[in-house]
Amino acid sequence: MNRPNRLAAKLLAPMLLAVTALIPATSAAQEPGKVIVSIYRVAPGKQLEFLRWQAARDAVATETGIGATQWYVHTDGDSWDYVGISPVTTDAQDDKMDALSKSRNLTTGFKASLEFRTMIASHTDTYARGPTTAAALVEAAK
Template sequence: MKSKLILAAAAACALAVPAIGQDAPEHIASLYRAAPGQQVALLKWMAKQDQAAIAAGVAPAQIYVHTSGDSWDYLVINPVTTKAQDDAVDAAAKKMGLSTGPRASIEFRTMIATHTDTTTIGPRTAAQILTALGEK
């Protein structure tokens, strides 16, 4: 029985449908729910991160503010960056007196209750996705 489960799992992995056109992720879409009373502190922290990104030549985050529906506060879309870009942002942040590395992660987590990160490609229209899939 155990070997059948392993074989079935291996087959599922082998037959999995690849991402559209095997495109590399272009963005990181993150949903944040601020910790109670931390909305302003979180926005200030994100604004400083944007300043460091801009100083390093990296696009700032695009932030969408929740108005109704689910329990998230902010949808944040950032570009997927290279190691060199990450290093440049860290250098700019350090120059600005901001925390970097694990310290920045711990600082950030004091301002959020939950978050999720998802890599994405896009934006694309439905027609572009269908073309990538070989559909008309």
């Protein structure tokens, strides 16, 4: 790994911890949920197209009861543009979102994947569990 990539990796972990700390905490009775943390670097000239594409899918997720992705916008530092935090969905939820997406003339499946890639320079998806607190993690470690 070259020096800029090592530096970016060192900076990214604390940034992700800071971002997840901003997510509203769940009630004590609710087990923290599984989420996908996505980091996007948008292709040059595709910023607004990317945001519109994501907003249309957020509207579908909200209407199906899943809820919109929580978005964080880069302001300074590393080379990412957006971080999105979304719940992990079930097959049934995915089917419901696909049906609603198709009714709105939005692409789904492989075609949507290809369309998405026209707007992206790079992206990563990481599964995580949270939000939680450090104290709750210490308790879970016992």
